[in-house]
Amino acid sequence: MAAAALSSMYSSPQLVRSNQDEVPELNLGELDLTSDEFILDEVDTHIQANLEDELVKEALKTGVDLRHYSKQVETELQHIEHASIKDYIKESQNIASLHNQITVCDTILERMEQMLSTFQCDLSSISSEIQTLQEQSIAMNIKLKNRQSVRSELSQLVDELVVPNSMIT
Structure with a gap:
């Protein structure tokens, strides 16, 4: 093949020089090893x-x-590949069973996640209710203290305003 390519190059009209100073451009195609230096x-x-x-x-x-x-x-390698395939086929029932178990576990975990999410929402609701009750308790406690303070002062005032029995008779 290389000899045929070389003979066709030398018989090619491209190599005929029209001017002695010009260097002809050679197209070596696949025979050009200069571009494949990095491959070598x-x-x-x-x-x-x-x-x-x-x-x-x-x-x-x-x-x-x-x-x-x-x-x-x-x-x-072919024998090992066939043995590996046979082992895989032999264990296919176990693999399928494992897959089913994983699917069941995944479903259970999903339900647990939903339950925990609901529980978290309930706890959040209860927490806000407790906070509301605490605020109401604080307000009621303030009212109680205010009433007790007013009662104490009114009681003292009433005691001072009350006419003793000795003065009435």
Whole structure:
């Protein structure tokens, strides 16, 4: 493919120079590696990271065929996946039961929340009633003290105004 691309570039009319001082613009397309330099740096970084991995080091030391090893790992992963699915299916009844229990608990907690909210409103109402009763009690207490004070003064005044029996006879 690269050879075909190079031969088509050199036979291209774009390379024919009309002026000796002009440099032709080459369009290399996918063959232009200058724009992919950062990708090569990333690949190099990944290769270095993989070479530092203990499993890869062990595989390279023992001369294991990496394609075969990759297929073996893929097969093991598929077995583990199937076992996991079987476990999930086996436990599905328990999971469904747990879901139902959570739903029931959620309903109970919701009712308790409503009851506590109602209780809080009732307590608020009772609190305002107690406050009103306290205000009325204070007002009645003031009236009582005022009446007692007036009674005491009136009693003293009446005692002073009363004509004794000895003066009447």
